[in-house]
Every structure is written in C-alpha cells, then in structure tokens.
Amino acid sequence: MIALGFNHEPLQMQVHIKNQYLGDKEYIQKLYFKWLKDMAEEELNRAVMKYYDILKDRGIPDPTVDIRIMKSRWGTCICNKNKIVLNLFLIKLPIYCIEYVVLHEFSHFKHPNHSKKFYDLIAEYMPDWKVRKKMIDEEYSIIRLNLFYYILHML
Numbered sequence: 501m502i503a504l505g506f507n508h509e510p511l512q513m514q515v516h517i518k519n520q521y522l523g524d525k526e527y528i529q530k531l532y533f534k535w536l537k538d539m540a541e542e543e544l545n546r547a548v549m550k551y552y553d554i555l556k557d558r559g560i561p562d563p564t565v566d567i568r569i570m571k572s573r574w575g576t577c578i579c580n581k582n583k584i585v586l587n588l589f590l591i592k593l594p595i596y597c598i599e600y601v602v603l604h605e606f607s608h609f610k611h612p613n614h615s616k617k618f619y620d621l622i623a624e625y626m627p628d629w630k631v632r633k634k635m636i637d638e639e640y641s642i643i644r645l646n647l648f649y650y651i652l653h654m655l
C-alpha cells in the first residue's frame with residue numbers, strides 16, 4: 501500500500517473577464533496557462549529545492565530550472581548547462597510522481613544514461629521509485645499523449 505500525496509484538491513480558477521474579451525478563446529487560454537505556470541513554478545521549484553538539499557553533498561549542482569510544455573517527456577537534464585527542464589503539465593500529477601521526475605533528472609548529473617548505477621542512485625533516496633515510475637507511465641501517460649488535444653480543445 502502506498503500513501504498517495506496528492507498535491508492539491510481540485511482547484512478552481514475564477515477570473516473576471518472584461519466584456520470585450522468574452523468569447524476570446526486565445527485570451528482565456530493565455531490566462532489559463534499563466535495560472536498553470538504560476539502554480540507549476542511554486543510547486544516544481546519546491547520539489548527541486550528539496551532534492552537539491554538532499555543531494556548537494558553528492559556534488560550535484562544547484563540547477564537552473566526551466567518550466568515549459570514538452571511534447572513527449574516529463575523532464576530533461578541539460579547537464580553541461582546545469583539545467584533541468586520540467587514539463588509544465590507535471591503540475592497535474594501528484595507530488596509523489598513529481599518528486600520522482602525531479603530526482604530522476606537530478607540523478608542525470610551523476611549518470612547521463614539510464615544505467616544500473618543511475619537507478620541505484622535513485623533507489624538510495626527513493627526506495628519506491630519503481631511504483632512511482634509505473635504510476636507515471638501508466639496512469640498519467642494520457643496527459644502526455646493528449647497534450648495537444650488539451651491545448652486545442654480545453655475551452
């Protein structure tokens with residue numbers, strides 16, 4: 501049994517839109533993404549800080565974090581630039597899964613591949629990483645697959 505740490509209750513967004521913008525899909529879509537991005541910056545940076553604190557003694561750098569929409573991955577590590585890129589849509593996942601993605605990308609600073617050593621490092625700090633990864637792959641792949649559907653049809 502795993503305790504699932506969902507990071508937020510269903511959230512509601514209340515916006516006041518001037519009459520001139522009513523029905524302006526593009527404008528409302530921009531507001532929605534700004535709202536998502538604000539939430540994502542807070543939540544994802546918190547997870548990054550947590551794992552940076554845990555891992556800094558292992559010689560892992562304090563990375564810059566870039567949050568953006570990516571078509572086919574949840575995160576990526578640009579090791580030579582000390583940078584971690586996280587998918588904006590991670591904010592739709594429970595913190596339990598977000599933390600796996602963050603630790604995964606941090607671990608690439610030590611091992612740029614997906615070798616046994618890479619997963620051993622993850623397991624040291626997150627013994628249940630397999631469950632988290634499975635959950636992401638199985639339950640949340642739909643978010644990734646439907647990303648563009650979301651963007652085009654959410655309104």
Ligand SMILES: [Zn+2]
Pocket residue numbers: 604608613614
């Ligand atoms: Zn990887």
